Amino acid sequence: MDTIYIEKEVMSFPRTQAILGKYPNARHVPIARYTDIFNAPAQNFRVQKNNPALILAKKHGNLVLPTPPDYHIGGHNNYYFSHMLNCIYDCRYCFLQGMYRSANYVVFVNYDDFFTDIATTTNNNTEPSWFFSGYDCDSLALEPMTHFIEQCLDAFDNLPKAWLEIRTKSTQIRNLTSRTPIDNCVVAYSLSPENIAKSEEHKTPTLNKRISALKSLQDQGWKIGLRFDPLLKAQNFEQLYSELFEQVFSAIDASLVHSVSLGPFRLPKPFFKKMIRLYPESALLSANMSMRDNMLSYDEKTETNMLHFCESQLKDRIQPEQYFPCVSVS
């Protein structure tokens, strides 16, 4: 991290100072609000992705938000939160490229405010509440720097009515494996076939490393989740995904998997338009797409076939109660 922008309001926070201490050679730039930089015009996501800066900020309001209706793994009260905006990985399909003007990483250092909001939201519901981390970032990728999840787990340990999903592609699991698993947490890995991961998920851990991390967590007693999301169209789709399921389920105990979900590739049109402008050479983004429900996606027949194939592969390996499709297949 070469440049760190720091909101003056958080400059003296111990957490800010701890993070700054990890980058002794970075230039420090004091700022009033992170939005002055993050939302500013005349920025190029692709250029910044090459050398992103870190922004340390305080999140005000809306710390915990309801998820979209289809985004759940069985719970009725579903929320997401983002202690960080943007991701160290560079997945070509990622909607963050289309959503944000900046590729700089924002870390909100007022963790306690997140935990307070999570507790308040949980206590306002009679039924259990689910909280999804990793919507606007990868939950674990910068954990050695932020230690957010480490502290988040302490908070959830005291909230038995709250469930936490940690969504990640990262193998930075030391802060999990160094403690006793908590019952109300699912560590969910996004998984793609090895060749797709190599081509489209730049800077991510290999599939084998992710599977190893899953196995370590499962062996230690953590609940794990499998997220085959997004499903990407390919001429050799069936071969790729058959191999993926074989690799994953031969390494882990399927009966102990908390949940499995599939997600079709879908993007809001404005995001897609921005992404193709950034990466016109991307074959993935240049493929034929169609508009449905204000989203760009593969045509309905292709998408249904892809989902059906994956469901048929999963049917033999997991129980129906473990499966949560992101969309219903007609």
Place this chain on the structure above:
Amino acid sequence: MPAICLITALPSEARPLIEHFRLSALRHKHLRLYQGTLTWPCLTKAKANQTSANQNSTIQKSATSKEVTLYLLQCGVGKLNAAANTGAMLEFLPSINAVINLGIAGSDRPLGQTLIAHCLQDKASSQQWYPHLPSPKHIDNTVSVKVQTVDTPACNYTDDIAFDMEASGIVTAAAKVLDLAFIHSIKVVSDNHESTIERITSKSIGTQLTNCIPVLNNLMAALPFDTVPNLADAEELSQAVQSRIHFSITEQHGLSQLLLRHKALLGELPSETCLLKLATAKSICQHLTGKLALASISY
């Protein structure tokens, strides 16, 4: 070849740069412009040729020489001159990919110290911009400060601000067409508490600007031109086809998109001869659309 325009306010700021880079005057009715070519060996990130349509490319580091077209604009004193001249220059030279403002500034730092702006602020409006800076190690760990553009010379010096009179005008105009990773401001301390503005001379400015040239060179070498997609060949083909066949504005956009998708999915652009045989814009677009519908990705 990328094009960079250096922008200074004063002739005495421009002179050492013109001499160092051996720039020659470029004829223009209203602008003071100079032009030259710059080559220097550097490490660049080169993308290996894509061997297939699946984007399975690798990034290789190779020692190459980098060549840029270098322009210099002497814009005159004050932010209005700076904005007006920068805007006119960018209109006249649309190939410019980056602008770098160089000049003297007041700050409570040692005379002659070279600074780079991490923030450009217009004092009158409080509007500010944050250039996306390269790594400090790529620019000799040059100290970064806020460059505050004032309407009249200021002398309330601090060490975290450098006062100038043009930077906000330049960025106002340049940010309309360039990203903030390609708009920078390098300042040399010309006055401080110990040596106030009255002691600045044409000679001292010349010496100070000469001293900042190594940082300027490193900044130019670190500009991330390689990360911007190269659309030139698709654009060239599009122009060639349009010079022979009439395309409406909508069809022109459609053609550009289809050509880029063709290259991304099939690994190359379609042949010009093949496209020209089709005779109408509609048939060309239909042909390309049909071809792309059959294209598939294999991983």
